[in-house]
Amino acid sequence: MIRPFQGMVPKLGSRVFVADSALVMGDVELGDDASVWFNCVIRGDVNFIRIGARANVQDACCIHVTNGKFPTILEDEVSVAHNVMLHGCTLKRGAMIGMSTTIMDGAVIGEGCLVAAGSLIKEGFVAPPNTLVSGWPATVKGELKEAQKALVAKIWTNYVRYKEAYFRDGWPLAESPKVEDERPGFEHGHPYP
Numbered sequence: 617m618i619r620p621f622q623g624m625v626p627k628l629g630s631r632v633f634v635a636d637s638a639l640v641m642g643d644v645e646l647g648d649d650a651s652v653w654f655n656c657v658i659r660g661d662v663n664f665i666r667i668g669a670r671a672n673v674q675d676a677c678c679i680h681v682t683n684g685k686f687p688t689i690l691e692d693e694v695s696v697a698h699n700v701m702l703h704g705c706t707l708k709r710g711a712m713i714g715m716s717t718t719i720m721d722g723a724v725i726g727e728g729c730l731v732a733a734g735s736l737i738k739e740g741f742v743a744p745p746n747t748l749v750s751g752w753p754a755t756v757k758g759e760l761k762e763a764q765k766a767l768v769a770k771i772w773t774n775y776v777r778y779k780e781a782y783f784r785d786g787w788p789l790a791e792s793p794k795v796e797d798e799r800p801g802f803e804h805g806h807p808y809p
């Protein structure tokens with residue numbers, strides 16, 4: 617389900633997949649070839665959410681923001697595995713977030729990082745690029761090994777392929793709803809609720 621909120625309409629690139637049981641609402645942008653899988657909630661109601669090209673947000677993830685303070689930004693080719701909670705954080709290009717991880721306000725996960733499954737990333741934590749981060753709460757374990765880099769690179773490419781398989785199977789391309797009085801988003805002056 618893709619819904620406006622206070623005149624702010626999700627903006628979608630080309631060949632985007634949004635599973636019908638996912639909710640994408642408000643000030644949200646999804647880049648070309650992005651995919652959002654079953655039962656996700658992506659709620660851009662009190663700040664904005666940006667999801668880059670070829671990024672994937674797998675089943676049962678929840679993405680939210682903090683009113684007036686922290687948007688959530690996923691750059692291109694980010695993978696977010698099943699059951700992840702992202703709140704007010706930034707994931708740099710090509711990062712991969714393992715299943716059932718929680719990432720809190722102001723955290724920044726560097727380019728190409730691997731966050732191990734089941735991690736807790738505390739507020740304001742900064743992960744240097746291309747590192748393995750793990751634990752509850754998480755610490756930086758060091759530079760990624762070759763096998764870990766290969767895993768990070770494989771998942772987003774797999775998901776671009778998977779959503780194309782769904783389109784071939786008859787699942788619809790995601791479309792933005794039409795609204796009469798569309799309004800600009802938070803970056804362009806929409807008042808925070």
Ligand SMILES: CC(C)(COP(=O)(O)OP(=O)(O)OC[C@H]1O[C@@H](n2cnc3c(N)ncnc32)[C@H](O)[C@@H]1OP(=O)(O)O)[C@@H](O)C(=O)NCCC(=O)NCCS
Nearest residue numbers: 697698713714715731732733734735750751757761764771
């Ligand atoms: C990180 C991961 C890839 C394991 O990689 P690995 O090369 O086998 O890592 P290692 O076993 O060498 O572990 C390196 C360190 O990280 C720790 N670690 C690895 N996975 C961890 C996890 N999930 N939680 C906590 N710590 C973890 C290890 O204990 C080790 O710590 P140490 O150096 O203090 O001993 C794997 O645990 C993981 O999380 N994969 C992601 C799975 C996923 O979500 N897939 C998406 C499906 S689409």
